[in-house]
Amino acid sequence: MKKQIKRILAGVVVGAAVLAVVGCGKQKQEQPKLETSVWSTYNTTKVIQQTGRNEAYQKQDGALSVQMMQNEYEGAQLIVTAGEDLTYHLIAGILENENGDVFPAENIQIYHQKYQTIKTNYNGDEAFQAGDSIPDMLLPLDIAVNYGENTISANQNQGITVEFHSKDVPAGVYTGSFTLELNGEKTEIPVSVEVWDIRYEGRRQFQSCFMIYRDELIVGEYSNSDEVVAAYIEKLLEYKANPFVVRTYYTPENYAREAQWIFESENGNSLALPVDLHLDYQVYVDGTVSEPAQMVVDYIRALVDISTEELNYVQYLYFYPSSYDEADVVEGRWDPATELYREDGKLQKTLELAIQQLEEDGWFARQTPEFAQQMKDAILTIPVVFTNVNFVEEWVGELNATFCPYLSLYNNTSVLNQYQDAAMDHSNGDLWAYTCSGPVDPYPTFHIDDKILDMRVCGWMEKAHGITGYLYYKVNNYAYLTNAPSDEYIDLYGTPARYYEVNGDGFLFYPGRYYSSDEPFGTVRLAAYRDGMDEYDMLCVYEHLLQEYAQEQGITDFDFNAYVDDLYSTLFTGVVAKQSDEALYAARAELAQRILTLKNQGTLRYDPADGETVQISALPEGQEAVVIRSEYKDKDENVGAKTKMFRPSYKAKVSSMDGAKTLRFTYENTGTEDITMQIVLVTKDMEKVTVDTSYCGVGKTRQVKVNLSDAEVDLADVAEISLTFDNVQTNDAGQVVLLPDKAFTVYDFFITK
């Protein structure tokens, strides 16, 4: 009987197993068993938790190696691919340089990467798929150990980020090893940290606005006390991001105190004026200064009162009236924005009011003439950040705004040129950018389903294009899910898409409270931003050295970009990053060597004048003066589709462009109309490829440099360069008519090899 029962039971168990297998329409596929391995890859690569695509990563030996400036954070990552369930730990060892200096243990932080699983790839970056578990949060490993989270399931990857901070660390190469424990078995991990003798001195130049919403801290941290707010501010500054705390209890006094506290860090360089101006804002109401106008003046005054000739806080002040946010697309904001920002508009009058009240108070009279003038200039040039989704031609170059469009708009060179010119003419050179739910791939974003390489390279792009600030609308979306009831639960460690269909939008931190931490936890995304800012600062170091060198050498037409264009061209085109982690680290290392060579030897490791420059056209005398006439192309001389689409052009025959890296030429607008052109390469077979655009205002000169590394044409086949122009415009009467003639002088075309 026992045997019979056993047989019955066995049969039933088999049957149950069959039932369980056939019960579901979809089954996760069995994965082949993996061997446990420890490897590394670039810190700019996000390695997903799933192991199915491990072959796609550029694997390196299981070691940690970084190169960095002084006073910088730089990270490296180890990846453990688990063949079985594992508990792990990584213990830092002693790192020593050739002089016996020890890298401070307190400057080493080890993080357990925590993953967010995305339901859908909204960003469009093909590196990620629906269902991928993508690393985001950086949880200090000691906390992960305390909470039992230092485990790795079989057939999964686990990333471990190690960050080194070279604050007060002498230059040198620090080596040693860390100990990795996997289920108690120890492995030594070689570690090398090279600290360059390079340091950024003084307060950072690149400004930023990262918004912290105080009300949402309650949801994530169970508190929005001053201490919690302060912890978020400090953390942001650590990541080279400047805070704008959205809260209601500012007073000029506590605002000034906070400004002084923020500025104790040299990363502090952006003070948000904590006043929003509503769409019906007036400077005066019934002849009296309005309440909001007086608030603006009071806050400016608060900073004026704490400023000295050594530290003028007003020079770091900016204004972001968020009621005018995205006025080009949000209904009802267009006209008020025009009124606010136009020359002699409400903003200008408000700033003039501040000057006036300081005059009346005798403040200027009490200062040295130089400081008084400096303060007046500072007040009148306070950047007033104006976010736009699209390029609005009637605004750019007309309004006294610090334009802050979608970063992607700068990918069109002629649009970028217009923003740059407008910044110089109307905004003291200030030009910002922002990203949020848009743009998406291929542009840099803070989305979880986007590569962090892009955001890191963004620092280089911003330096190259003269972008001076960046805005991000929220770092702590802890409370709101779009299209969900307001009381819907949000798992703050497991909900990647909170604002519409965007993974990661609106949050760059995770709350510390769950883990009993007094400070929030950062993310790999924020670390990428910080690292991009480090490289921006490194470029500033080099620029400063080169300026001194140029002065010594009597170089009069110094252009910093010329000395690093070759590096830029390996990293990005426009504002689209090239997808090479290796290129980033190579460019970074090369930049460091250029700095060190100039600093230590007084010579240039790379001199743009040394490159081979070849003239590819020789314009006959007189041909350089060009007139572009618009034409009718439709029958009966009317403006139809053909006339609208026709592009008159100037053509220059060129000799071979084989091997060209860049195309250069200069032109001067000698006409009465602004010029926007497309730069087209034409092959012997009449194939046309547009490689760039350019804009030049009336009476101005533009030097054009086109990066040809991505040109989708065989350069050896190019026979002609064609500069093409719009043919029609809409006149004041609303009719589409032929454009007036354009006139410019163009100088010979060159390529560099």
Added chain:
Amino acid sequence: MKIMCKKLLALVLIGVMLLSVFAGCSKQQSGAGGDTLVITVVKLGYGDEWLRSIAAAYEEKTGTDVKVISKIGDAGLSAIKGEMQSQVSETDIFFTRAQEFFKSIYKGGVNIGGTNYDCEFADLTDVWNSVASEGEGKTIKEKMDPAFEEYYNVDGKYYGLPWANGIMGIVRNKNVWDKLGLTDEDVPRTTEELFALCDRVKALGTAPFIYSLEAEYYSSVAPVWFSQYEGSESMAYYNNGLDPMGENSFNLYAYDGQVEALKVIDRLVDKDNGYQHSISSSSSFTDMQSVFMLDEALFCVNGAWLETEMGNAYYNTNIDFIKMPIISSLVNRMETVSDDETLSAVIRYVDGEGEAPAGVSQEDIEIVRDARRNSYTRSGFDHTALIPAYSNQLDTAKDFLKFMCSDEGLNIYYEATNGNQLPIENTAGYDRSVEISTFRRSVNEVLAEGYICEYDGYVKAKVYAIGGVSRYWYNGSNNFVRALLDGSTPEEICAKNNKYLQNNWSSITGY
């Protein structure tokens, strides 16, 4: 012993069954009850009675419980959109206006509840390729109106089915028409004839047209005149996201027909011309429709839902559709027709009346014939039935949709909507004993004739579906009717659209 074995076996089997129920599936859905088919429908102009009738018939036929949840109006659309985005809905079939339908398809894979799906909507290709009911002899795809088959076909796959099929155009109040002493000869063939008629009607003290600025449909029919002017080949370029030369560029608003269409609208709505009823700028849409149905205007640009939406109060009001007149500026494209009178004569000829006017080339006759095929515009393309990929009732949901597309389902739809027809052939023919109104008969005749401009705002060309380019002149611009009333010219509006695309092309085409 045998008894003990049996008891033991019984216990173990019960345990196994419990195990397989709870352990087998990675995802369980809570909600309406294990086998109930849950359908959520947006209740708009076509109502929801037709769906409830089909559901009741399906329940009776199959014994499956069907629960229909209605969400009303624009708020209902938003609610359904939110429910779809949540990806945890109980709904097995959504009947909605899926305005991001193609965008969602292009988005590709989703992971829901730990399971990867190729698309957030279930692949319905097998439904399209099936015969809805035994004996019909044709698959649903073969029965489908070619325009809808083309619309829903995404690289050979189908993820939705249409649940409405209508037209928009110029609705005529026949009572007013007759009262004014107008005859068939007065039906305008060209837009110049239309304006001349408007002048006559106005002089007789009647409003030629009525509309509601709050929810105007001029923007919906403007593409008809755009299409008439441009012709099929050129419109094919536009519909595929190409410029007038058939190339990929930002010049999507450089088409001449876009300006010409707006010129017609401009003249119609211009207050100085007085062609619109005085309440047009201030009335709600339904109030405006009531005023029209009460014989206070001759024409109203509207859609096939008009009668359904206005309910029994105006059932069998004497209204019908007339063909939208051909845009008079079409003569610009022709070599041998240069005046409106000749154009009108050519139109008469292609309508099958009279002789071809002398001296008109065959090429120009074909231009007019091509234009005449755009006499109304389609409504209903984006009225889509779709099944969320994660539905636990996938097979039942597909079966329900097949039933809807069967001759039986089509007849239920026809009866419940007083004569509306889905764009799917009823191989058995409709029940002619069903009483349908004059208006409905007029709509069905139009659908049968097929002179419909197949234009929709939500199409699969990526520059529209993903890039977000508006097909109704909204690129960097407000509603164009409001812009025209504010003094903008058609050229200015089109130029603004084109400039917007030019300036933002790299962002738009970033996909």
